[in-house]
Structure formats: structure tokens, C-alpha cells
Amino acid sequence: MARPRLRPDLQGYFGPYGGRYVPETLMAPLEELARAYDRWSRKRAFKRELRELLTHYAGRPTPLYHAKRLTEHLGGAQIYLKREDLLHTGAHKLNNAIGQALLARTMGKSRVIAETGAGQHGVASATAAALLGLECVVYMGVLDTVRQRLNVDRMELLGATVTPVDTGTRTLKDAINESLRDWVTNVRDTHYILGSVLGPDPYPRMVRDFHRVIGEEARRQLKKQAGTVSPDVAIACVGGGSNALGLFTAFIDDRKVDLIGVEAGGIGDDLGEHAARFGDGGSLGVLHGTRTLVLQDDEGQIAATHSVSAGLDYPAVGPEHVLLADEGRIEFTRANDVEAIGAFDLLARTEGILPALESAHALVHAARIAPQMSRRQIVLVNLSGRGDKDVESVQRWKAERESETAEPRTEAARTGVAVHPAARQWVTEGGE
Ligand SMILES: Cc1ncc(COP(=O)(O)O)c(C=O)c1O
Numbered sequence: 219m220a221r222p223r224l225r226p227d228l229q230g231y232f233g234p235y236g237g238r239y240v241p242e243t244l245m246a247p248l249e250e251l252a253r254a255y256d257r258w259s260r261k262r263a264f265k266r267e268l269r270e271l272l273t274h275y276a277g278r279p280t281p282l283y284h285a286k287r288l289t290e291h292l293g294g295a296q297i298y299l300k301r302e303d304l305l306h307t308g309a310h311k312l313n314n315a316i317g318q319a320l321l322a323r324t325m326g327k328s329r330v331i332a333e334t335g336a337g338q339h340g341v342a343s344a345t346a347a348a349l350l351g352l353e354c355v356v357y358m359g360v361l362d363t364v365r366q367r368l369n370v371d372r373m374e375l376l377g378a379t380v381t382p383v384d385t386g387t388r389t390l391k392d393a394i395n396e397s398l399r400d401w402v403t404n405v406r407d408t409h410y411i412l413g414s415v416l417g418p419d420p421y422p423r424m425v426r427d428f429h430r431v432i433g434e435e436a437r438r439q440l441k442k443q444a445g446t447v448s449p450d451v452a453i454a455c456v457g458g459g460s461n462a463l464g465l466f467t468a469f470i471d472d473r474k475v476d477l478i479g480v481e482a483g484g485i486g487d488d489l490g491e492h493a494a495r496f497g498d499g500g501s502l503g504v505l506h507g508t509r510t511l512v513l514q515d516d517e518g519q520i521a522a523t524h525s526v527s528a529g530l531d532y533p534a535v536g537p538e539h540v541l542l543a544d545e546g547r548i549e550f551t552r553a554n555d556v557e558a559i560g561a562f563d564l565l566a567r568t569e570g571i572l573p574a575l576e577s578a579h580a581l582v583h584a585a586r587i588a589p590q591m592s593r594r595q596i597v598l599v600n601l602s603g604r605g606d607k608d609v610e611s612v613q614r615w616k617a618e619r620e621s622e623t624a625e626p627r628t629e630a631a632r633t634g635v636a637v638h639p640a641a642r643q644w645v646t647e648g649g650e
Contacts, residue, residue: 225538230419233544235537238418240507244398247405252420254325259427264324271316275349276306278313278431282439287568295450295591297584298443299571299601300436300465309574309603310429310461311342315411317428319346322409329353329404332411333397335362335390335457336529336576337369338603339413344378346411354378357396359389362528365611387522390457390532394506414458415536418507422536429464436598437468449598451476451587455579456550457493457529459536461602470547477547479539480579482525483554489513493523495535496543496550505534526555526615527575527608553582559615561585562605574603575611 226232230252238248258264272278281301289297302310315332322330330352334340340356347354356373360382363370373380386392394417401410415422437447452469454462456479469475484492489499495511503512505520513521513533525531542548553561561581565573573581577600584599591597605612 225541226419226423230423232422232538232541235508235510235540236419236422237509238507239504239509240418241402243402244418244507247401248418248420250325251409255321255420255424258321258324259424264320268317268320271320271349272313272431276312276316277304279435279439280304280432282436282443284443285569288565289588291564291568292585292588294588294593295595295597296444296593297588298440298449298596298598300432300598301601302432302461303571303573303577303601303604307338307341307345308606309338309342310432310464310600311339311413311603312345313431313464314413314425314428314460315339315342315346316349318409318411318424319343319350319352322352322411323350325409327352327407327409329355329408330411331355331357331397331400331404331408332413333357333390333393334369334413335359335393335531336527336574336603337362337366337373337607338529338574340378340380341369341372341376343411343413344373344376347378348376355400356380357383357393357400359387359391359393360384361388362390362393366528366607367610368607389523389528391505391520398506414460415463415538416458416506416508416534422508422538425460426463426467426538429460430467432461432464432600433466433468436465440596440598444596446596448472448474449596450474450591451478451596452598452600453478453480453580453583454600455480455530455576455602456535456539457482457532457576458534459539461600462548463536463538465598465600466542466548470542476549477542478583479548479550480583481535481550481552482523482527482530482579483552483557484524484526485555489515490522491524492552492554493525493531493533494550494552495533497552500535503534508534508537510534510537511540526558526611527579529574529576529603530579551583553579555615557582559612562608562612566605571601572605572609573601574605575608577602578605
């Protein structure tokens with residue numbers, strides 16, 4: 219079997235998934251990009267410049283933090299958090315944005331475009347563009363511009379133009395459509411900084427490789443801090459899947475480590491109520507140039523998705539995840555909106571850290587399994603981003619619940635959602 223680091227194959231396929239399903243006009247730019255990436259990413263000078271920027275500008279290595287109070291609260295396995303929330307701009311997205319912006323400059327492009335959902339990739343791209351003197355345009359669904367207003371302001375302050383997208387579901391999917399349209403038209407001077415392990419080859423492998431540093435650092439840090447390179451379980455949330463592959467790739471050959479991806483369970487199991495591509499909802503299809511699991515109806519129409527977290531609100535998943543799931547190497551589960559808000563509160567109040575709502579989905583699963591594990595075991599959670607951007611969303615969510623029901627904060631119990639009692643306490647009692 220091919221080792222994961224040799225994936226995808228030369229045609230950009232991860233087994234039957236991936237590839238390049240794009241109109242003729244995009245084939246030449248993708249080939250140019252793949253050639254440039256293959257050439258420059260191997261050069262010592264490119265690697266050195268990237269490493270220096272990640273170290274002295276972005277703040278790598280990010281800490282690995284032993285969350286002792288959370289561990290104590292849950293009463294089981296030791297919980298370690300990989301603190302991508304402490305990376306400059308507040309999320310893992312900057313690893314990839316700096317890498318691609320550097321590549322764009324090397325290719326002689328003067329303009330970059332990006333799509334964004336939660337706004338973190340948009341902020342990261344605007345930041346990298348300012349840093350390297352590139353013009354930047356960010357496409358963002360109108361719905362996301364409302365729920366992530368702070369990040370819209372940040373992008374504009376960084377000198378980027380934010381273009382709201384008012385088509386379709388007005389979220390990430392539609393922002394990617396617009397970005398692809400812009401790229402086709404302006405390919406001569408423009409590079410498209412795609413923000414996850416999605417899209418046509420070379421994006422899934424390129425974005426993964428710019429994020430691999432997350433897991434590589436975590437192994438070294440665990441060795442120093444816990445005496446082992448191998449946690450028992452590593453957990454990450456999965457939107458497109460970039461922070462998850464950033465963490466997991468370093469552990470894929472280490473079979474002692476269980477890898478768990480957490481998708482957005484939203485508000486229910488019906489199509490349109492969640493963004494969980496694994497399980498019943500997803501089926502094989504093509505979206506944004508890649509063959510992968512997609513949420514779609516019987517006619518192949520892309521389904522609407524729902525998640526309280528904008529960054530997980532996307533109907534497809536990176537093709538490498540699907541292959542790794544087929545092989546049984548990554549297991550997927552889901553956390554719903556209520557649980558994610560519960561985990562957000564739990565981390566805030568036990569550790570003084572506001573997690574991004576995306577990352578809170580990963581914390582939900584840690585809170586489910588840690589109490590059933592021994593104190594000698596280790597759960598590693600990728601804290602992919604910080605929650606400042608979500609403060610308004612969380613406040614609004616709570617206010618809406620309070621006005622909807624006479625028994626606020628008991629929704630977890632009422633819906634029978636499997637919140638671990640420890641996490642549920644924070645949901646039901648507001649952490650008092
Ligand atoms: C903080 C954070 N975590 C996770 C994600 C999900 O993306 P991915 O699955 O590519 O890591 C996002 C997307 O915007 C994000 O902002």
C-alpha cells in the first residue's frame with residue numbers, strides 16, 4: 219500500500235477520490251500551479267523563507283498545553299491542546315496562507331484571491347498578502363459576513379477587499395464558486411489561495427503539506443512533555459479538513475494513535491440540518507473540482523448545510539479524508555450545535571480559553587471519551603482557532619434559546635443529545 223505521504227498519485231487521486239474536475243479554462247492554471255508548487259516547495263531557499271516567516275512572524279511552534287483543570291474536571295485521560303489558536307491571526311489557517319502567498323509571489327503573481335467561511339482563512343490571506351505586498355480580494359457568503367462581522371472588519375483593515383456573495387446558501391460553498399470564477403477570468407496575474415484540503419489537485423496535497431507542521435511539532439512536544447510521541451487518541455474538527463490533516467498526517471503511520479475527525483452535527487439528522495458528510499447524509503459526487511463525499515439530494519443538487527460554526531458549514535470534505543475513512547484509519551463522528559456551545563463554555567471556564575466554535579466540536583468528543591479512559595492515557599485535541607470571532611454568535615445563540623424556551627440551556631437533555639454529563643453540566647447549569 220502506498221504510504222500516505224506519497225499520496226495523491228500523479229493524477230491527483232487519493233484512491234478513487236480527488237482529481238481535477240474543472241472546465242478546460244482552469245486546466246492550464248492548475249497545471250502551472252502544480253508545476254510551481256512541485257518545483258519551489260523542494261527548494262532550500264523557499265523552505266527557509268517559509269520556515270523563518272512561520273517562526274518569527276507567525277509564532278511557530280505553537281504551544282502544546284496540558285489542560286490540567288479540564289482533565290481534572292472530566293476525570294480520565296490527560297488532555298493536551300495543540301494551541302493553533304495562538305498562531306498569529308488566531309487560527310491554523312495562516313500556515314497555508316503564508317505558504318501559498320509566498321508561492322504566488324515566487325510565481326510572479328501580483329494579486330491573490332481567497333474564499334472564507336468563518337473569516338479566519340480570509341484574515342490569514344489578507345495578512346499574508348499585506349506581508350508580501352500583494353493585492354487581496356476575499357469572497358465571503360453574505361450569511362457569514364453577518365455572523366463573522368469582526369473578521370470582515372479585520373480583513374478590511376488589513377487592506378483586503380471583501381466581496382459579499384449573495385447567491386445560493388450565501389455561505390462558504392458560494393464563496394468558493396465566486397473565487398473560481400474570478401480565477402478563471404484573472405489567472406494571468408492572480409493566484410487563488412484555497413483555504414482547505416479541497417478543490418482540484420494540487421490543492422488538497424499542497425494545503426495538507428503546508429499544515430503538516432502542526433502534527434510534527436505536536437509529536438516532538440509530547441515527547442518532551444509527556445514522554446511519548448504517541449497520544450492514545452488525536453481529535454480534530456473537520457470542515458474541509460485542513461487542520462485535521464495538519465495534525466493527523468504525522469500520526470498516520472503510527473497505528474497506536476486513534477485518529478478522530480469531528481463534523482458539524484448542526485441541529486438534526488435530516489439533510490439541510492447538519493454538515494456531516496460521513497454517515498448517512500453524504501454520497502459520492504463532484505464539488506469544486508474534486509471527487510469526494512458530498513451532501514446532495516437524490517437529483518445530485520448540493521444540499522444546504524447548517525452549523526453554528528461557519529467554518530464547518532460546507533457540503534463536501536477533502537478527498538484524502540474519504541480514502542482514510544475507507545481504510546479505517548480515521549474515524550468520523552459528529553457534534554451538534556448544542557454540544558459545541560457546551561464545550562465552548564467548558565473550556566472557557568476550566569482553562570480560561572475561548573475556543574473557536576469549530577474547535578469546540580473537537581472538544582465535545584474529547585469530553586465524551588476522556589472520562590472512560592485511564593488517567594495514564596492521552597487525548598490530543600487540535601485547538602484550531604480562538605473564539606474571539608464567535609463571541610457575538612455564542613451570545614446570540616444563547617439569547618435565542620432563552621427566548622424560545624422556558625427552560626433555557628436544557629436542550630441537550632431534551633433532545634437526547636449525547637453530551638457527556640460533565641459537559642452537559644455546563645450547558646444545563648451555565649457553568650455556575
Ligand atoms: C478555527 C477554524 N477551525 C477549523 C476550520 C475548518 O476548516 P478545516 O477543516 O479546513 O480545518 C475553520 C474554517 O474556517 C476555522 O476557522
